[in-house]
Amino acid sequence: MNPLPVLFVDDDRSNLLLFRVGFEPVPVLLAANADEALEILQRQPVAALVTDQRMPGLSGTALAALVKERFPKLPRLLLTAHPDAPEVKAAQASGLVARVLGKPWKLETLKTALEEVLRTTEAPPGEGG
Secondary structure (H helix, E strand, C coil): CCCCCEEEECCCHHHHHHHHHHHCCCCEEEECCHHHHHHHHHHCCCCEEEEECCCCCCCHHHHHHHHHHHCCCCCEEEEECCCCCHHHHHHHHCCCCCEEEECCCCHHHHHHHHHHHHHHCCCCCCCCC
16 A cells, blocks of 8 residues: 555544554544545645545535545545435546445455555545645
């Protein structure tokens, strides 16, 4: 995997901790909402954004849209319990997100998807910062 950290965004603290522990030794940055994620992206480069869809404030697709606008080459993955929701399908069809993964997520599935997205990204990641 890439030496840059992965930014994981979820309002559920237990999911944040599970992601951090599950991805060791890969560096991980955690954000509890879209505002925190955007602040992190302004400060430092990351390899990819992995965000939950349903969060207070901005949804994962809304966050992905802002990130795509500000950091267009940064890979974006979306986690959702409702992969068939019209907003989610539209985000994937339009390329707003590279991958949609179901919740509850399985660690190995998420790791594999993230590795594939990073491997197939045209431009080098790390646009934040």
